Amino acid sequence: MSLPPGALLYALAGVWISVIGLRGVLAEEEWFRRIVSANVMGSGVFLLLVALARRAPDGPPDPVPHGMILTGLVVAVSATALMLALLGFLHDQQDGEDDT
Amino acid sequence: MIAQPWLLSLPVIFPLILGVFTLLIPAQALKAAGKTGAVATAITTLPPLQWVWQAGPLHQTLGGWGAPLGIDLYLDGLSCLFLLFAALTGVCISFYATEYFPQSPEGHRSRTDLFWPLWFVTWGGINSLFLTLDLFNIYVTLELISIAGTGLILIAGTRGAIRAALQYQMQALIAGLIYLLGVGLIYNALGTLDLQLIAARLEPSPLIITGLGLMVTGLLIKAALFPVHFWLPPAHADAPAPVSAVLSGLVVTVAYVIVFRLWFAGFHTIAPPAVPRLMGILGAVGIVWGGLLALRQERLKRILAYSTVSQVGYLFLVFSLTLDRPAAQGLVWAGTVYMAIAHGLAKSAAFLAAGCLQKTEGSDTLTALRGAALRQPAAVIVLALASINLIGLPPSTGFIGKWMLLKASFYTRQWGIAFVILGGGLLAAAYLFRVFEVLMNPPAETPGPAVRPAPRLPLGRGILLPAMLLALATLIPVLYITAPEELLRIGAPLNFSRFITPGGGQ
Amino acid sequence: MLYADFIFDLILSIALVVLGMITLQQKTPREAVVQLMIFGLLVALSWIRIDAPDLALTEAAIGSGVTGALLLAALRRLGLQQTFPPPAPAAIRLPVTLGCAALGLLLSLILIQSWDEPAGLTDIVYAHIPQSGSANPxxxxxLNFRSFDTLLEIGVLLVAALSVYTLSGPAAGTPVRPPGPIFILYLRWMTPIFWLVTLYMVWIGGRAPGGAFQAGALLSGLGALTLLGPSPWPMRLRRRVVRWGLTLGFGMFLLAAAWLWRYGNLLTYPQDHAKTWILIIEVACTLSIGISLTVMFAGCAGWLHEDPEAVT
Structure with a gap:
């Protein structure tokens, strides 16, 4: 039996990382932790896509998924920043208000 | 002048340019720019439309590369109808917003001025989603309108709105990632992102079916199908009224239209039959669940938001109804498209009217609105016209849609669905009549110091005209005689055999 | 040799999963962020292993660096609770965990089963590179084949930065404590170097790993350092100036799209000048990405002016 290719290992790692992140978002209640979880999930999805781009054993990797991930990274960081700013705004307004 | 294919990108690019423009001009010019821009954007959708009407589906390769290397836009009867719908709704919401948001003082730009750039970018994104054939492009555009949606919610500035915006953004991000995961799998199975090529290459392999499942799951979250609707009510209820109209009338619809398109582009041929059944069941449960919760709300905008959860449910019946009898497909498609458009128009109108009531009465709680029909008859009339659609009474577009779906459920002998369609109408009647009961009856003479919680604000002149127009549009016979159905048949959901790719395609 | 490669990949991929898990098990938010940053760097390392150096650079800069900086800035503002509140009840966690595990298992099986049938666009992309104006695939x-995506993506960045910029909290103020002398010296020396490397990144992006996103992230690093430095001049900029800066990339991209319409199609570059067009768009985008990320940093830290109605 030949060794499984490295890219497959990373693809599987990507699957499990995204699943772990997804679980964090769904099962946690604290917002900061959910945001960190969403970022872990994002990394997992991107890792899976990069690994899939390297499926062909020879030749260069597929540049189209690479472009997709470059875009995805920017979307993820934008959403993260926006959520953190919203969270901070809520925190700053907390004084004297009911937190429900 | 005969329309050229490149005109197809105008409804996408033009609002985006307007977004930048309204960001940079002084706040004093915003209202004029908003009105002119909205009308101009609506006009940009007309030439491609004329083309489709005369010559059939229109196809454009962005950057001149063509699929699979580049990104293609495609306009058929279905996207025509929705482009028109977005244009009408967009113009009305824009005119309403110019009166709804206060004018910033000289030389200043207030938070609400952010509405214009974000709204125009959203409009461009929505138009793009009706046209694009590229799975990854759908992802980027969905994220664009989600983030813009978050920004639009947060301009309300209240604590509730900020919380709702946070929730909204989180669901959008996660739904987007799930969708992207699916896109990755599909791309790796079929080697292309172009829907047209994918439709030609589909086969029932586990990789493809899983990819499809993930994509559809992500989109269902964005379309707020029960039970993944939890984010919708706070976001749609706490946003400023024009934003609620955008989100409930347009953004939810666009997410749904993508599911519809993907599904009937070919996914329905490979999916296990349990999947459309499940979507139909979830839709049916959503109709009831949303209706029941709408009955229990104490705020008008929350009632309308839960009503959206309920109305979205109808749109998902199509997957179950087309399962057994392909012959009924045309009927179900038409019915569903009517339902989607009727709901979009009526719900936008209802939110706009609710915004007026909220402003004049100081709050949108039912207690504050008691007897408002006497003080604000115009707003209540708009709400009533919209309700005719939401309940599905003749002669509204909502009635036509519901009638078609009902007929199809009889054809296919899905009695449960028929029952839910009828029951859903009764539920809608119940939660809306509860509102009207309050609106029509003046408060009993209360002896105590009946101080209003918040000051009433004067309304801008003519603010209700656009809302009235939207509500009336659902009642105009033109909307439900044959023209839309004929239009719908042009290139009926992605019948790609009708056109030839100009370059690059295979 | 092949065997050594395999061992390395195996260890790294297991380490990634474990580290991801550890990140979400941390007791305090600060530890979670630090773990996340380390995790990001390891992800970048794995991407070098699977021949994606462009992405490794971006992940290190944006995924680990910028995201980490944003989280740390927000953490400071949120007041550093010592530990996370107790987790959700097991009744919620257990079904979610089981569902996620099932999804992971399903995806793993499918990947293993279908691994040997690659499909993609590698050949088509490489065949068109000579016409694209860029030697870097x-x-x-x-920026060429799928430039419409990138146009919208720059729009995402603009919209997010604008929203953050509008969302100024009441606890605004000047950044942190006064910087130490070593930091001031460091900043003085690093500023020109940051600019040089940024420009180089944009330039080299046409041929080798690099490009607007990596360069923009680098620029925002300089932006964040400047905000922490002795003279945080970007804080004193008029809001109108900042808005123009944020818009530059998206605006230029749209202008280019509209201008190129003359050639009959949206975003079709004239073939001989594709390189120039790409470079112009990239420079504008780099500046905007840098400014956007800097604004996001300031926004997450809560440093933006309180009054959104401040003088424009």
Missing amino acids: VTAVI
Whole structure:
């Protein structure tokens, strides 16, 4: 039996990382932790896509998924920043208000 | 002048340019720019439309590369109808917003001025989603309108709105990632992102079916199908009224239209039959669940938001109804498209009217609105016209849609669905009549110091005209005689055999 | 040799999963962020292993660096609770965990089963590179073949930065404590170097790993350092100036799209000048990305002016 290719290992790692992140978002209640979880999930999805781009054993990797991930990274960081700013705004307004 | 294919990108690019423009001009010019821009954007959708009407589906390769290397836009009867719908709704919401948001003082730009750039970018994104054939492009555009949606919610500035915006953004991000995961799998199975090529290459392999499942799951979250609707009510209820109209009338619809398109582009041929059944069941449960919760709300905008959860449910019946009898497909498609458009128009109108009531009465709680029909008859009339659609009474577009779906459920002998369609109408009647009961009856003479919680604000002149127009549009016979159905048949959901790719395609 | 490669990949991929898990098990938010940053760097390392150096650079800069900085800035503002509140009840966690595990298992099985049938666009992309105006295939994809995606993506960044910029909290103020002398010296020396490397990144992106996103992230690093430095001049900029800066990339991209319409199609570059067009768009985008990320940093830290109605 030949060794499984490295890219497959990373693809599987990507699957499990995204699943772990997804679980964090769904099962946690604290917002900061959910945001960190969403970022872990994002990394997992991107890792899976990069690994899939390297499926062909020879030749260069597929540049189209690479472009997709470059875009995805920017979307993820934008959403993260926006959520953190919203969270901070809520925190700053907390004084004297009911937190429900 | 005969329309050229490149005109197809105008409804996408033009609002985006307007977004930048309204960001940079002084706040004093915003209202004029908003009105002119909205009308101009609506006009940009007309030439491609004329083309489709005369010559059939229109196809454009962005950057001149063509699929699979580049990104293609495609306009058929279905996207025509929705482009028109977005244009009408967009113009009305824009005119309403110019009166709804206060004018910033000289030389200043207030938070609400952010509405214009974000709204125009959203409009461009929505138009793009009706046209694009590229799975990854759908992802980027969905994220664009989600983030813009978050920004639009947060301009309300209240604590509730900020919380709702946070929730909204989180669901959008996660739904987007799930969708992207699916896109990755599909791309790796079929080697292309172009829907047209994918439709030609589909086969029932586990990789493809899983990819499809993930994509559809992500989109269902964005379309707020029960039970993944939890984010919708706070976001749609706490946003400023024009934003609620955008989100409930347009953004939810666009997410749904993508599911519809993907599904009937070919996914329905490979999916296990349990999947459309499940979507139909979830839709049916959503109709009831949303209706029941709408009955229990104490705020008008929350009632309308839960009503959206309920109305979205109808749109998902199509997957179950087309399962057994392909012959009924045309009927179900038409019915569903009517339902989607009727709901979009009526719900936008209802939110706009609710915004007026909220402003004049100081709050949108039912207690504050008691007897408002006497003080604000115009707003209540708009709400009533919209309700005719939401309940599905003749002669509204909502009635036509519901009638078609009902007929199809009889054809296919899905009695449960028929029952839910009828029951859903009764539920809608119940939660809306509860509102009207309050609106029509003046408060009993209360002896105590009946101080209003918040000051009433004067309304801008003519603010209700656009809302009235939207509500009336659902009642105009033109909307439900044959023209839309004929239009719908042009290139009926992605019948790609009708056109030839100009370059690059295979 | 092949065997050694395999061992390395195996260890790294297991380490990634474990580290991801550890990140979400941390007791305090600060530890979670630090773990996340380390995790990001390891992800970048794995991407070098699977021949994606462009992405490794971006992940290190944006995924680990910028995201980490944003989280740390927000953490400071949120007041550093010592530990996370107790987790959700097991009744919620257990079904979610089981569902996620099932999804992971399903995806793993499918991947293993279908691994040997690669499909993709590698050949088509490489065949068109000579016409694309960029020798770097990734740049050719994102700025030519699929430039519409990138246009919208720059729009995402603009919209997010604008929203953050509008959302100024009441606890605004000047950044942190006064910087120490070593930091001031460091900043003085690093500023020109940051600019040089940024420009180089944009330039080299046409041929080798690099490009607007990496360069923009680098620029925002300089932006964040400047905000922490002795003279945080970007804080004193008029809001109108900042808005123009944020818009530059998206605006230029749209202008280019509209201008190129003369050639009959949206975003079709004239073939001989594709390189120039790409470079112009990239420079504008780099500046905007840098400014946007800097604004996001200031926004997450809560440093933006309180009054959104401040003088424009």
